[in-house]
Amino acid sequence: MIAPLEALIESLRALPGIGRKSAERIAFYLLNAPQEEVTKLSNTIAKIKTEVHRCRRCYNFATDELCEICSNPKRNQETICVVGQPWEILKIERTGEYHGLYHVLGGLISPMDEVGAKDLTIDALLNRIKTEGTKEVILALEPKLEGELTAMHLVSLIKPLGVKISQIAQGIPVGRDLEFADEVTLGRALRGRIEL
Numbered sequence: 001m002i003a004p005l006e007a008l009i010e011s012l013r014a015l016p017g018i019g020r021k022s023a024e025r026i027a028f029y030l031l032n033a034p035q036e037e038v039t040k041l042s043n044t045i046a047k048i049k050t051e052v053h054r055c056r057r058c059y060n061f062a063t064d065e066l067c068e069i070c071s072n073p074k075r076n077q078e079t080i081c082v083v084g085q086p087w088e089i090l091k092i093e094r095t096g097e098y099h100g101l102y103h104v105l106g107g108l109i110s111p112m113d114e115v116g117a118k119d120l121t122i123d124a125l126l127n128r129i130k131t132e133g134t135k136e137v138i139l140a141l142e143p144k145l146e147g148e149l150t151a152m153h154l155v156s157l158i159k160p161l162g163v164k165i166s167q168i169a170q171g172i173p174v175g176r177d178l179e180f181a182d183e184v185t186l187g188r189a190l191r192g193r194i195e196l
């Protein structure tokens with residue numbers, strides 16, 4: 001195969017969820033697509049790194065200083081839902097069951113990967129709880145060891161602050177596994193959250 005085409009297929013294959021066949025299909029599609037369409041796509045991809053950054057309040061993806069959720073006055077300002085990564089927010093938003101704010105930790109405590117509490121945005125979260133009049137913190141962390149460790153650590157820090165802390169119903173896969181949990185299931189998990 002000619003080098004530019006092979007390079008494109010290799011780049012596409014590096015993306016999550018794209019195997020050799022899909023990469024080839026996309027590459028051949030682009031090769032046959034109008035120049036404007038290909039240029040538009042490549043510009044959109046290039047811009048994502050310069051135009052998208054982290055919300056200074058919750059660490060969600062944002063194009064301004066504050067993300068769309070933080071800058072929406074209609075959101076319930078007294079509830080913070082804590083997630084590991086920004087894309088988990090999209091999944092919870094899709095349920096239409098949650099109207100509060102979020103906080104993105106930027107990962108989970110993982111001794112295996114040498115990720116400790118200090119590597120996460122926990123200090124920023126505690127600061128928010130102390131200064132924003134937070135009444136409830138909901139943990140929506142992945143139900144795996146790392147999620148449990150992170151939840152335990154957060155509970156020990158947040159409980160003394162006197163706010164309600166709850167966890168979305170266990171057994172419901174969150175995080176990346178959430179792809180497989182439909183909106184209804186996740187919505188139910190949010191409603192059936194357990195106070196810690």
Ligand SMILES: [Zn+2]
Pocket residue numbers: 055056057058059060066067068069070071
């Ligand atoms: Zn935000």
